[in-house]
Amino acid sequence: MTIARKPAGPAVGKPKKRTVPVPKLPATPGTPRKKAAAAGPRAPAVAKPKAAENSRLEKLEKLIVGSLEDDKAEAIVSLDVAGRAAFADRMIIATGIADRQIAAIAQHLEQKLSKAGLKRVQVEGATGSDWVLIDAGDIVVHLFKPEARNLYALERMWGPELDQVPDSAD
Numbered sequence: 001m002t003i004a005r006k007p008a009g010p011a012v013g014k015p016k017k018r019t020v021p022v023p024k025l026p027a028t029p030g031t032p033r034k035k036a037a038a039a040g041p042r043a044p045a046v047a048k049p050k051a052a053e054n055s056r057l058e059k060l061e062k063l064i065v066g067s068l069e070d071d072k073a074e075a076i077v078s079l080d081v082a083g084r085a086a087f088a089d090r091m092i093i094a095t096g097i098a099d100r101q102i103a104a105i106a107q108h109l110e111q112k113l114s115k116a117g118l119k120r121v122q123v124e125g126a127t128g129s130d131w132v133l134i135d136a137g138d139i140v141v142h143l144f145k146p147e148a149r150n151l152y153a154l155e156r157m158w159g160p161e162l163d164q165v166p167d168s169a170d
Helices: 032-039 048-069 098-113 148-150 156-157
Strands: 074-080 090-095 122-124 133-134 139-144
Touching: 048 074, 048 090, 048 098, 048 139, 074 156, 090 148, 090 156, 098 133, 098 139, 139 148, 148 156
Parallel strands: 090 139
Antiparallel strands: 074 090, 122 133, 133 139
């Protein structure tokens, strides 16, 4: 009985596999977080058309302001914080007289936003505090008692006046 051996050379009919050396890049010092910060922000996966996004934002703002007016909120102010804040494009600030009124305003607004199709509406402080925050994604709503609104003064902090550079006196 004879045992056949495979030929020692390359297999017949199969191309020889070539390996190309990959040059090693110098290691960047730092942690992954520092490397990500140095690399800068990532581009969005899908760019939304600005006109469609603005019209959706306008409709949402009208819904919120209408709900606040229906519930007798006072001194309603809408601030455009796009480009100045990373957490939202608009900020709406309103005042309520009592804890119950503020809690009711927050509850009604949350219901109207969920009916409008917003899936995740976060409400903070609705259990009887001086300040209730409603996060509706691109719009953040602050409901204050009058004293707390004067104390925190968000209009002064985020208002358009801060973008203007005062003239320097020579």
